[in-house]
Amino acid sequence: MYYYELIPFGGRLYNTYTFKSNNPLAVGQRVIVNLRNKLTSALVYKQSEEIPNVKIKEIEFILDEKPLIDANHIKFIEKTAEDLLIPISEIVKMMFPSTSNDLFRIRIVPLNPMVGFDKPIFLNDYFRKFKNKSEARKKLKNLIDSNLVELESYTKKQRTNKKSVYIGLNKNLDGVPNISKTADKLINYLRINGVVSLEEIYSKNIIKKSSSTIDTLFKHKVIVEKNLKNTKTISNTVDLTDEQEKAVENIKKFKDKPHLLYGVTGSGKTEVFFDIAQPLLERGKKVLILVPEISLTPQMFTRIKKRFASYKVITYHSNLKPKERLNNWYDLVNGEMDVLIGTRSSIWMPIKDLEMIIIDEQHDDSFYQDEQVIYDTMRVSEIRKEIEDLNLVFASATPRLNELIKAKNGDYYLQKLEKRYLTKMPDVEVIDMKKEKKVSWLFSKKTLVNIKEILDQQNKVIIFTPTRGHSNYVLCTDCGHVFKCDDCDVSLTYHKSEEKLECHYCGKDYQIPQKCEKCGGYNLQTRGYGTERVVNEMVKFFPSTEVLRVDRTVINSFDDLKKTFKRFYDKGPKIIVGTKMITKGLDISDLKLVVIMDSDRYSYFPDYRSYETTASLIMQVAGRAGRKGSGKVLIQTFNPEDEIFHAIKNHDYNLIAKKEFAKREKYGYPPFSNLILIMLKDKDKNKLEQKAQIIKNEFKNLNININGPIDPLIKKIKGEYRKQLIIKQKDISKKDLLTIQKKYDNDMKLFLNPPTTFL
């Protein structure tokens, strides 16, 4: 007998489980075990050093003939579990495709007519036939042991049968008569993408599988089969500017630390990625590119394909169909791809021969996962870099201060791009809404005149409007003053039912002010409006112009977003009104004006990073303007004197960083101290309070300085009350945190340095 430590897939388990097997197994193989009377898949983690003195169950079935991951991946599981306080079972779950699929896809293949069935059947169907599951298992085990049946992983079978056929254009179409519309579509696709697999053509719906077009085109030798190995080509290379060249050289040369590629919007960061990736890809190594949102994957895909036409680029995100996801997973684990583009969860993918990770738009909050399993992608990538000796690049025009400080301290290399390619940065004008003549209470006259001018020139306008948040702030419309906490430098939140203002950082309460504490005026208002209102006004002012709206209310799916984005790129005058969803990645050549509404709402959001995120957000939206030729940005605000606008006008993110660093250091926030937020929930208000006290005491007993419990911004969600505990401490023992987290795993959620306390 052989004894192994296994990690089950999922179930928030912090420990391994010992099982035995008749046959020797290899670390990294997947097996199926009976855990708490349920068939569960699990990963062979290591051979048991000592055999515990209890009854040990036998492994039921072996899923993989050979392990699919290696020793580095095992180390990665250990390190991330320890560093990010994640249950190991959740880590393996993120690394492998859905296990319910695996169970579902296992088939029992009869090898002998005695068995009673003559065609393969799925494991689940077999079990369904029995009332007594453990008897069913015993019987199946006997059948396997006596070689009457064997198990087969259906997915594996599918894959080995699948031989990818790649096609490309053979010649131009002179002399080939009567090209159908579908053929035309395919030919165009091949023109742009070079050599492509048939699967890609079917999965992208370029042509239906049932169509005879491909056969016809083969017959006329318009398309030919290409051998991928011999046809790797690179096209559309660009001549890098000096600063781009320097960044490329440095990143290629130094691999011992991560690089922060800090380049203004439109400075060609993507071109830099391609030049660093090229030599790796030519050596058969793999590159992982992370983007903050699914909506950015198609754009990145198209750009990479333009340059590396014959390389295999795959994507991995939650919007893929289960089958496509599974196929892509097998491709990456077997090294049958070159570039993987994915959202944050791709950081867990056990890619074979991975040599570089690029995290694009790294400032984006979506890189911090705050539900189910909580992790910061940047931290995970650092751990991965160490273990696998990878080249790691973080890129942004407005880097997160957490990483910027490391670049300044020399923990990372800093690569700067300070100029846009061929054009200059857009002109930024700050509009003082206190003084400026208004057309409605939303718009200044100047804003409308500018919009009209751009539309008359047949160009496009983006009107960025913050999300309809839950936060209200109190504003003096005489002087623009916003009420803030004495101790925390964050704005106070208006609580209507309790008739008070509250600071969500220290929990301090304030009375509702009758007048402005700064100018003495009585015109205090709570503020807030959303995209819908802006759209209505625009339609009123410009009845003949197309107005598009982008926010969570109107965009419900990836397809909606793709369709809307596509309309942005159609030539002609348009007004696009949207929330944060429109701030990323757009590269529209006739977009000449960006209007930023209600910019004060973000800056006074009661959050420790609100200054940083506001600056970053505005600079990113502003960066969409005038990427080809000239562009303009108008910012409407009641606080034009705020230093933030001075920095934005000069495209000077460093100024923001400098000011923020000083503040964070003073108040003890990341990156100068750890911020740990513990969220508790309960339907019963009193129980919640008790729970909070018990957990608070646990931390206190370990000499951890803990504050709270305080009410989070949203006190009740889905019928459950919420409370927060907050720890701000420079050095903190992960071991201590883990002890408490394990003990109260069902009761609390622990966020390590979250990008926001608005959780």
Ligand SMILES: Nc1ncnc2c1ncn2[C@@H]1O[C@H](COP(=O)(O)OP(=O)(O)OP(=O)(O)O)[C@@H](O)[C@H]1O
């Ligand atoms: N050296 C170059 N030669 C030719 N074109 C270039 C060069 N550098 C950049 N460009 C072009 O300039 C535009 C902006 O570049 P890119 O999209 O790579 O910038 P970015 O820094 O990634 O932008 P953002 O951060 O705003 O998304 C692109 O159309 C790109 O192809």
Ligand SMILES: [Zn+2]
């Ligand atoms: Zn406070």
